[in-house]
Amino acid sequence: MNAETLSQVEEGALFQGFVLVARKSVRQSASGEPYWDLVLQDASGRLPAKVWGEVLSSHGGIELQEGDTAKVRAVGENYGGRRQVKVLRFRPVRPEDGVDASALLPRSPRDAEAMFVEMMAILDTISDPHLKRLSDSFFREDAAFAEAFKRSSAATRIHHPYVGGMVEHVLSLLRIGSFLASHYPEMNRDLLLVGIVFHDAGKVIELEGLDYSTEGELLGHVAMGYEMVRERMRRLEGFPPELMLQVGHLILSHQGEPEYGTPVVPKTKEALLLHFIDNMDAKMFQCYESLRETGAEGQAFSERNWLLKRRFYRGGAEEQAAPPDGTPEKKS
Numbered sequence: 001m002n003a004e005t006l007s008q009v010e011e012g013a014l015f016q017g018f019v020l021v022a023r024k025s026v027r028q029s030a031s032g033e034p035y036w037d038l039v040l041q042d043a044s045g046r047l048p049a050k051v052w053g054e055v056l057s058s059h060g061g062i063e064l065q066e067g068d069t070a071k072v073r074a075v076g077e078n079y080g081g082r083r084q085v086k087v088l089r090f091r092p093v094r095p096e097d098g099v100d101a102s103a104l105l106p107r108s109p110r111d112a113e114a115m116f117v118e119m120m121a122i123l124d125t126i127s128d129p130h131l132k133r134l135s136d137s138f139f140r141e142d143a144a145f146a147e148a149f150k151r152s153s154a155a156t157r158i159h160h161p162y163v164g165g166m167v168e169h170v171l172s173l174l175r176i177g178s179f180l181a182s183h184y185p186e187m188n189r190d191l192l193l194v195g196i197v198f199h200d201a202g203k204v205i206e207l208e209g210l211d212y213s214t215e216g217e218l219l220g221h222v223a224m225g226y227e228m229v230r231e232r233m234r235r236l237e238g239f240p241p242e243l244m245l246q247v248g249h250l251i252l253s254h255q256g257e258p259e260y261g262t263p264v265v266p267k268t269k270e271a272l273l274l275h276f277i278d279n280m281d282a283k284m285f286q287c288y289e290s291l292r293e294t295g296a297e298g299q300a301f302s303e304r305n306w307l308l309k310r311r312f313y314r315g316g317a318e319e320q321a322a323p324p325d326g327t328p329e330k331k332s
């Protein structure tokens with residue numbers, strides 16, 4: 001009845017292995033004792049976990065934070081129809097464990113290769129020869145970049161924070177963008193698609209695994225992506241300077257608002273649209289994630305999403321309010 005991966009853990013099964021702490025909140029039990037509410041992660045998936053007060057006190061103040069890797073011993077439970085584990089023992093990973101942390105990284109639920117193929121099919125519809133050249137120079141002729149792009153996450157925490165997250169996010173934007181480019185008059189579809197595919201390209205180098213690299217930390221993905229793509233456009237023979245400016249503007253302005261760290265606000269219709277769909281995709285991700293991963297099974301609301309400052313409604317509050325046999329309450 002032992003489970004070797006988190007996805008194999010069933011009720012009563014014992015799990016012992018290395019995991020990544022994907023989420024952590026410190027809560028209080030009914031008796032006022034603090035406990036940890038965690039989401040543990042290994043390559044097989046994620047699972048909610050509880051570390052109760054008596055286990056915490058027997059571990060003499062050992063801390064685990066989000067993003068830490070740890071060795072845990074835990075037992076599978078069924079909590080309101082959901083699988084979770086109760087942690088019995090834990091300790092942070094030591095160098096002598098020889099654990100390759102990247103093997104524990106979360107992965108996109110979809111196959112990155114398949115998404116990449118789909119992405120390329122959309123990019124192949126670009127008719128402007130210069131923009132097509134630019135796209136090919138990265139995705140067809142620069143194998144190192146294409147590989148890194150497929151592995152890259154879209155962000156550390158906020159949205160698509162897993163291996164393959166970048167290609168998933170970009171593919172989603174390409175589909176939305178293709179659709180909206182035909183909706184709005186005189187939208188330059190080629191330019192929009194190129195803006196989409198490169199808007200977060202700086203993250204391919206900004207993020208190492210799921211952490212920021214030193215360069216990423218100091219320069220940020222907006223400037224890094226701009227520099228990388230501009231450099232390439234300069235090297236492509238006969239690339240029109242006006243087009244270079246437009247592509248550069250798309251990358252530099254995609255964060256949209258000064259409070260999101262943009263050096264310049266969107267000043268073309270393609271740039272404004274790119275900002276909106278980028279923002280939309282990230283927020284919809286947050287909404288789905290809250291509904292999927294937080295709040296107990298059968299609860300009408302998710303837990304509070306701190307970025308979007310609200311709880312999401314799953315539906316079903318009426319059914320829960322009704323008495324168990326389903327008969328309406330009698331008025332006295």
Ligand SMILES: [Fe+2]
Pocket residue numbers: 199200221254255
């Ligand atoms: Fe971005």
Ligand SMILES: [Fe+2]
Pocket residue numbers: 169199200278
């Ligand atoms: Fe983005």
